Amino acid sequence: MDNRNKCAGCYRQFNKMEHLVEHMRTSFHSNHEPICGICHKHCRSFESLREHLIGPLPKAECERIFKDRGCDVCLNIFSSRHALHHHRDKGHFSRGSNGILYRMANLGIQDELRMDNSRGKVVSLACKTVGGGSDGSLDLCARVCLIDEHQNLIFHTYVKPNLPVTNYRYETTGIRPEYLRDATPVRQVGRKIQDYLCNGEPIWQIRSRNGKARILVGHGLDHDLKCLEVEYPELLIRDTARYPPLMKTSKLSNSLKYLTKAYLGYEIQNGVQDPHEDCVATMRLYKRMRSQDHRVESYPLASDQQNRNNFASWRQTELERMSPERMLEMSRSDYYCWCLDSK
Numbered sequence: 439m440d441n442r443n444k445c446a447g448c449y450r451q452f453n454k455m456e457h458l459v460e461h462m463r464t465s466f467h468s469n470h471e472p473i474c475g476i477c478h479k480h481c482r483s484f485e486s487l488r489e490h491l492i493g494p495l496p497k498a499e500c501e502r503i504f505k506d507r508g509c510d511v512c513l514n515i516f517s518s519r520h521a522l523h524h525h526r527d528k529g530h531f532s533r534g535s536n537g538i539l540y541r542m543a544n545l546g547i548q549d550e551l552r553m554d555n556s557r558g559k560v561v562s563l564a565c566k567t568v569g570g571g572s573d574g575s576l577d578l579c580a581r582v583c584l585i586d587e588h589q590n591l592i593f594h595t596y597v598k599p600n601l602p603v604t605n606y607r608y609e610t611t612g613i614r615p616e617y618l619r620d621a622t623p624v625r626q627v628g629r630k631i632q633d634y635l636c637n638g639e640p641i642w643q644i645r646s647r648n649g650k651a652r653i654l655v656g657h658g659l660d661h662d663l664k665c666l667e668v669e670y671p672e673l674l675i676r677d678t679a680r681y682p683p684l685m686k687t688s689k690l691s692n693s694l695k696y697l698t699k700a701y702l703g704y705e706i707q708n709g710v711q712d713p714h715e716d717c718v719a720t721m722r723l724y725k726r727m728r729s730q731d732h733r734v735e736s737y738p739l740a741s742d743q744q745n746r747n748n749f750a751s752w753r754q755t756e757l758e759r760m761s762p763e764r765m766l767e768m769s770r771s772d773y774y775c776w777c778l779d780s781k
């Protein structure tokens with residue numbers, strides 16, 4: 439078979455070389471994409487990798503091997519069935535250990551937010567909202583939690599909204615009016631959190647992820663930060679709702695409940711929801727993504743100015759003479775891979 443016009447990343451076949459070149463300009467394949475452990479096909483998201491391995495229309499050869507010695511939570515392939523069993527015995531995460539953390543978090547309600555640098559650089563944040571406005575549909579922050587990357591509680595408190603609450607959403611929040619009556623007003627909580635995140639760096643001066651300011655992990659942080667009236671620079675935000683490898687093939691966000699079930703292997707948000715549980719799940723997802731062992735490059739992003747490998751600087755005729763492997767080699771990601779946080 440003629441492989442000349444076949445993408446070396448996703449294995450799509452094109453009739454003409456110019457179509458492959460066009461595909462390479464816009465696909466942003468890179469070694470940061472989820473890659474099948476069997477045929478090494480590059481996928482845009484873990485969901486498309488899952489479809490490739492498990493179905494509904496899997497690649498037969500990969501499916502057969504995956505069924506034999508692949509883990510359906512982390513999607514890794516193991517060298518033998520024995521190695522897979524060993525991996526499964528160690529387990530991923532369980533609701534059990536999460537349950538203990540949850541109870542501890544409730545026991546040690548921590549509503550004082552102190553600057554404390556022993557906590558490390560990464561924190562995750564989650565809120566629970568009650569309803570405001572005449573129909574109760576306006577989201578008002580009523581509870582907020584922050585944990586560090588070792589799942590230690592930093593801050594866990596009720597918040598007093600600055601508008602009247604018209605629906606406590608008791609079934610999912612478990613919040614009663616008396617819990618909020620003497621709580622700290624949302625504006626004050628927001629300011630405390632912003633100060634904690636900036637960690638002494640003036641917010642307008644934050645230009646790099648290597649300063650003192652902390653990396654903020656969460657799910658749908660736009661919404662959480664808006665209801666807390668907190669601003670934070672994009673380059674320090676790691677949002678599991680907006681991270682391409684964790685999104686649907688349709689490029690829409692997955693719910694945190696789904697991501698936790700699919701990629702951590704346990705259930706959350708059944709019945710009354712605690713923001714601590716969401717913090718733990720997003721932090722675990724973040725750490726899983728960050729721990730991926732990807733090849734290091736001096737200019738990892740397509741948008742890096744110094745990167746002559748971004749296709750734009752090459753002529754069409756030059757590209758058409760390159761091999762598919764060479765084009766894949768110089769292709770770079772259009773998103774910031776979280777593994778770069780550990781470099």
Ligand SMILES: [Zn+2]
Nearest residue numbers: 445447448465
């Ligand atoms: Zn491709």
Ligand SMILES: [Zn+2]
Nearest residue numbers: 470732775777
């Ligand atoms: Zn990476």
Ligand SMILES: [Zn+2]
Nearest residue numbers: 474476477500
């Ligand atoms: Zn495969």
Ligand SMILES: [Zn+2]
Nearest residue numbers: 509511512513
């Ligand atoms: Zn696994």
